[in-house]
Amino acid sequence: MAPFKLVVIVGSNRKASINRKLAGALAKLGEGAFTASFASIDDLPMYNQDLEVGAWPETATRLKDAIAAADAVLVVTPEHNRSIPAVLKNAIDWASRPPGKGVWGGKPAAIIGTSPGGVGTACAQQHLRDILGNQGALVMGGQMFITWKEGLVDEAGVVTVEATRDFLRTFMERFAALVGKLTG
DSSP: OOOEEEEEEESOOOTTOHHHHHHHHHHHHTTTTEEEEEEOOTTOOOOOGGGGSSSOOHHHHHHHHHHHHOSEEEEEOOOBTTBOOHHHHHHHHHHTOSTTOOSOTTOEEEEEEEESSTTTTHHHHHHHHHHHHHTTOEEOSSOOEEEOOTTSBOTTSOBOSHHHHHHHHHHHHHHHHHHHHHHO
């Protein structure tokens, strides 16, 4: 069977984001089951219903097309103020519009995040699960907390701690199995 098409959305617009580094490592770990592409969300205008009238923003079309073309979505996000970052919520809003033409419905999704704290993305993951579920995405159960330590992912995008690498590989295998069941 051909690999599933996976679109990865990083919930941070920071260039040196630790979640971006984790996302790259996850894409590598899932290479046998997924062909990953990364959707850019940092150049989207702030969602405003007035922008739905007339020319739809090209960046919003690009995001919606990337999600629509994918078999599944992986969201790797930090936590901001005990919730999801504004840039991520903005992307979700654009991809859900206009009413009845959103791209989340029936889309398998998995959520993960990392922070220097033990469960630093717990609230963000729960809020994101609620938001995506409300949009009709089929969100894989369970929360995944990865404690970030400097050097966890090397320059080549490889997870350097064997136990963490195995844990993340199992996460990606579980997600691939779910996507297979939901799309097969």
